[in-house]
Amino acid sequence: MVVKKLNEMNIVYKITRLLVLLVFLIVNQAIIAQKDSNIIAKESEYYKIVDVPIPKGVLLEVGGLALTEKGQLGVSTRRGEVWLIDKPTSKNPSYSRYAHGLHEALGLAYKDNGFYLAQRGELTRLEDKNKDGKADLYKTIYSWPLSGNYHDYSYGPKFTKNGDMLVTLNLGWQGKGVSLVKWRGWMLKITKEGEMTPIATGLRSPSGFVINDEDDVFYSENQGDWVGSGRMTHLESGDFAGNPAGLKWTDDPKSPLKLKPEDIKKQSGMSLYEYAKKIPSLKAPAIWFPHTILGISTSDMLIDTTSGKFGPFEGQMFVGDQGHSKIMRVAMEKVNGVYQGASFPFIEGFSSGILRMIWGDNSNMFVGMTSRGWSSTGKEEFGLQRLVWTGKTPFEIKTIKAQDDGFILTFTKPVDKALAAKTASYKMATFTYKYHNNYGSPIVDKQKGMVHKAKVSDDGLSVKLTVHGMRLGYIHQITAEGVKSDKSEDLLHAIGFYTLNEVPGGMLKSMQMHKMSSGKKMKQVKRVAEQPKSWVNGPEQKIVVGTVPGLKFDFKEVVVKAKSKVQILLKNNDDMLHNLVIIKPGVKNADKVGRMAMELGLKGSDMNYVPNSDLVLFHTGIVGPQSSESLYFEAPSVKGEYWVLCTFPGHSFTMRAKLIVK
């Protein structure tokens, strides 16, 4: 009897799964079809994204990538396996499982005939002593405590010049970033013999880090509490990168700094750069990646060491983004001993959420992905792709270099000198983010700058812009829409964001502008968060809805009566920012509004990521984690199935439900 019932359940379960899969496929198709394929097509002329085939049954949720000395590609996965891929650039690479049973291995390195990897709770070395192609030694190099919180991710290792390893430890999540046990929120150095030294703290979600030729360490950070936007920080021993949770452990005799969490004001009203002037160990980022414009969750970092085999960006850095399935580009410089520079768009359109990037042979870039639980624009649950340079050089802003009165832009190809000498070919704006305990920050203190003069070099490869309105500690958005190459090509990406911490000589000589914008949120008439005064008897229907992790609402549909007075209370239980937007019926409209929200650019944050469109009927503001907001509206008089979306960029494709008006 019980068995029969179970069998029936099994069938229902299977059918449901099939249906879910079907719906998913349909939605998927719609997304692929409507994705702005224009830029992807243009980019692919220069850099092609190629799939590395994954055999059926191999669940390659990539956590780490490393090449062996034989040119095999090692892949560690979130399900705790390590795969060896033979001939990974061929059409039929062969896979063999090297290790299994690990705990979410989010890193991989190959050295001395074995792999090193960070599991959640330890740094491990794997070795195949009997040479049968499978690891038979799982050696614990160093074990660190864990709280049992799922958000305690551990990443690495990467090798320093002298052969020591670095790992980074994510904060836990309890409605805010928390360091529940020692060294969460830290970067640690560990020798091969297992000696550990804590290096730096203030880390929140440090999934990517890299060591450059000078043995300098950079890590990328995700927007979140205390982190206004994605960014990259140069970490040295004793540095505090911004999230105070990890400061809890500075009493430990091994800690290189003494700063305590309570030394940091929760709402200083300042930017991190300003606040860092008061707190010597607080390190201002070298690079900011403006949220939703250059990604939403920065991940791995890879320095171009290909000696030109990967195009014109030798020595620059590529930075992956998990949520937007794309790669950004960074050109840094050191001014007065401080790292800073520009971030640019590079390549988008990868199949899943990018977590890892390494160089393969022939200067292929291997890109390893996963989107389970952390949705991405690329809809695959996991993936492995190669980014291959086609040999054609894109026309791009190659670098931006700071001067005391402007910037020097260099280009990958000679410019049309007449166009490049026009000041109207360029635009500049400056802005920053707040340093506070809120989740993320709106863009604040935005000002327009002015390009006063543009002087083209004789070879046509660089332009010196004399600029009014440069500001130390601000992000400088520089666009060069009007510039064309001497062959009349448009820039592939005409925008860059320069983080200005220093100017050569130390004295800023750029003329200052008057303040243009208040930075205040704009009034949006379709956002009614307070009960209208005319509703004397209150709402006729009150609905409480929530969010669940993995970019979902906690409901599939809600039913309301036509023309009734409705209050929807959105409770955000997730650890990301969300809104709730009700739009007109039609799945195409839902796709369209989602797309429009992604294209809002810098305005997006002020607009709560809700586009100005007739398709939008009612909406909330952006609701932070563990916060809520009400939306009051009169239900439409026309019956039908209206859409409910979260239009936070990248969310709307999965985070949608229906408002059924009866």
Next chain:
Amino acid sequence: MKYLVCTLIFFSFLFSYSQEVSNPDDLPGKGIQENSNQKMVEFEIKVLNEPVLQRSFLLHRGIKKTHTISVGSSAKTHYSYDLSQGSLLQVWSGRFLDATKMWKSRGEQQLGVPIEKVISLHGNPDFYLLQNDKETWPKTMTSEVKYKQLGYELDKKGNPIFMMELNGSLIKSSCVPLKRKRGLKRTISIQSKEIIWHKIAEGDLIKKSRNGSYRIETESNYFVKISKSKKYNTIVRKSAGKDELLVEIPNGKHKIRYTILW
């Protein structure tokens, strides 16, 4: 179905309780039908031929353990081990592990869950340095001794041999399924400069039978049979209302083997 099995187990325990245990071959593990647990598991880790290892968080007596590994065998006898202090946590048979709470979406619990009912073992450090046989056994590894987990090696068949260091002494521990009975054979190798104590079991009552095996009465009863036990000082002692089965391992090189049957 589940009730039937439970009832069966209950009666079999009742039966065994009423008899004096004479031979581990007559233990309740033998002859019981294979548990035909039909539970639907979305992310089930199955064991085919080779042993399957999986690290995860595990709930042990209501406590979330974070540095733990479960080992499944094709003989359908499985166990979990706590790497952070070197202790065998639980044993069970039938289906292996449910990874749904770890692999579905973000896996917010990050738990591996044995699909069948487990026999939960004491979960204290298995090895410790006692001053004398009266000293209380610690619940967790203390800072008075220097413990270091060294990871594990796989033997030819893929069974892990766990390695640890206790005050500089090397301890290796492994479990392999028994061929004919429902149980595990545990082998411990020690190379030590000082006396090390090993806590084999804890129960409400521990009874030694005529053939030298120990019957451990806890929520689910089980049996321990030590090979060549005469060689080592093995004691059953009372501690905080419980019985403890301890063995004293002198300095030098030693190998201890025993079977755990259920």
